[in-house]
Amino acid sequence: MENKNSQVTEENILKVRDDHRPLHFTEEGDSFRLNEGSQASWLSGESFDYKELRNRIEPWLTSLFQSEHLSLLAGSGLTHAVHYLAADEGAAGMEPITFTDYQPEIDAAAKKSSKAAGRKEDNLEDQLRVANELLRGLEILQKNEEAETLRTELENGMQSFAESILKSEAGIATAKESKREEAFNTLVTFLMSFASRSGGRDRLNIFTTNYDRLIEAGAELAGLHLLDRFLGNLMPIFRSSRLDLDMHYNPPGIRGEPRYLEGVARYTKLHGSVDWVQTGKDIRRIGLPFGATEISPWLQAPGMSDATAHKLMIYPNAAKDRETADYPYVELFRDLAAAVCRPNSTLVTYGYSFGDEHINRVIRDMLTIPSTHLVVISYDDPLGRIMETYRELGRPSQISLLIGPALADLAKLTEYFLPKAAIDKTTYRMSELLKQRWGAQQSEEKPDREKENASEGGEV
Template sequence: MYPNIVKVRNDDKPLYFAESESKKFKLREGSEASWISSEGFSEKELREHIEPWLTSLFQSEHLSLLAGSGLTHAVHYLAAGKKAAGMERLPLTTCQDKINAAAEVSANQAGRKTGNVEDQLRVANELLRGLEILQDDEAATLRGELEAGMQTFAESILKSEAGIATAPDTQREQAFNTLVTFLMSFASRIGTRDRLSIFTTNYDRLIEAGAELAGVHLLDRFLGNLMPIFRSSRLDLDMHYNPPGIRGEPRYLEGVARFTKLHGSVDWVQTGKDIRRIGLSFGAETVDPYLKAPGLGEVTAHKLMIYPNAAKDRETADYPYVELFRDLASAVCRPNSTLVTYGYSFGDEHINRVIRDMLTIPSTHLVVISFDDPLKRIMETYKQIGRPSQISMLIGPALADLATLTENYLPKAAIDKATFRMSELLKQRFATQKSTPKAKDQADEDGSDQL
């Protein structure tokens, strides 16, 4: 089992620990901390060490969440008892060996051991453009294979959604309740703070489904209702309300977040010069019927916007990805900004570059939460950046399991005003008890003696 790693607050280096036979946690050799006794420590001590720190970071002036594939796998495991469907390679016949070889080189340059379907699709699309320029007869064959491959790829994403949607009622409800609690820990920002910015590298609509259940309004670049269209103009649209009896002083509407899907989405299609979002049902069996709607013209699965380049920056320089990554950089590269990653393996160098630039600002902070580190990229990036005081880490099943994380370590939603009122009342009563007449007389005597 992958070791648990914690580094928060005044921990000067990552602490490695594992669960002992006595159901307590014990540090591994070479790790030591002042807040841990030699006999070991419990989940309660971990919570007391972690939760207040995360609570303070979550109330930074600017807060962003970057969700990777680990979030989808975590929710799918809660609902169906297994991980979500993976991204298998496509069975191409045209220049298959050369495409696979180029995909492996691309993956190695990105620090990944083997290429995935994204590398394969990117290389195949580059080859298709070359064959079309050469007017080669194989171009038509490769284009047909890519259309079928993209549809298979989209159906694998929908299969993961369906695995959650069709799970037994009790397990599905628990999974979505955990997801809602997770999102609300971030989205419940007080009115004087900037809106939460949510970024994801996932193609599925899990975050959208969770936000819908939580009543969170997501603001993205799409405008319209029937078939929303992607707009490059980034107007800082927001939602406000007028309190009863007060005019001219609108206040922030609670439960609103900005949302950006960095790698596109299974329901985004290119229609001519525009990017539109189609009404694809959550967990649908196939995407094909939804592409036959009037107004989409001759759109095929090859026009789905779910294959940006995750190894080099050529694709991200093209529309619409340049707009999406500009949103990421402008959101996190600001003073007093906190970025929290969950289930992100640090396998995308173009995102890592933005994170490194963010940490050059002394008042920024990075919180890494991950169930494991399969690519070893998290610890490598931590060492390469060289700013340990600006990085916190919660890695391992004892910390980053979604249910455990939401129950023990993430802060309670700040939108709960009753909690604030109760804490203020306790402070007032506690201060009153300390200022009893007897204590006041003693203080007066002490003051007379000093005179």
């Protein structure tokens, strides 16, 4: 989570290109200064500015973004960053639930679960996950009265959880118009920096651990078409047989040579979404408006009589049997592994704190392929989990780091460091033309210099 109100000078960490170790520096006014013990061969002194940082970072990211396979993993940091741009404050937090029975046992198990994941403090997700497991145990033991009480409190907790997600959306949707436009323009620029890929490259894959619909809203404003596992229009249904559907077009005057339609990306919400509901054996996406104040009215529809907040398909909500608990998450994580664990693949994480071991395991497997690369962009690392994971992975040559407010603040990142949002043939033609002209100019100058050297040699 971003903490932009802190008065403490925050450290920035950079590692790109041929850096042997991470470079640590702090901001001093309009410039930056290397921390004691840090050295950089590409700097002439200890002080530098955004121009030198941009010259170091932007070409590197531009080349990585044109890898054969490119994936973006967005964590909660993206929601907090956009919310801060729109409303000058972070997104809404999640308050813990108070249970009538087994409160000490639930809290103790939640702390144990949090510690196993590398977090210092447990959160609502840990609490909900443990409470769901306890509910299943009470049902097995046929302690019906206690199970009913816990189920009711869980439904209320899930309702509050969903409303906290909607509150974050509403904070952006109802912000002052100028600030809201600035926030969404920054988000659109961020997304299109990734999605603007040349036609011969594989589609961008977007993964997120967030439950909100911020990326969907940004993609809609950007005209970016998202392909996911849902099919249908009125109430799209989750399908395992996605069959790698794509969108092409036929250029005028050319037959039988379809080309990729621009502005298309594949999209996967790894932990589910606030608008996914389990109805019977199916999982459907309901038409919940962005920034709605509550979810209950949108569950009042034919065929959804048994739908409650407890039926929302968000990760902490384990279903009654193991099979349903695995579905659809097992499909979604399989998509992540299939997308990133390929040769010549680049994975960029933004606002992800490396607190999900399921995802970390996939990243670890990805880096066993020598031609893959991981780019970590994060506003901060308060628990030290990112740097700890960096050291544990043990593959520094395959990892780039951009950590700190000077590098990962969303507005600064899109302005200075991310590739421009339109990498088209015109740009390549211009660069090739400049190379040819520069090469021709050098070849013309070379004979002139040789003649001068020869004449000077003859006079001696």
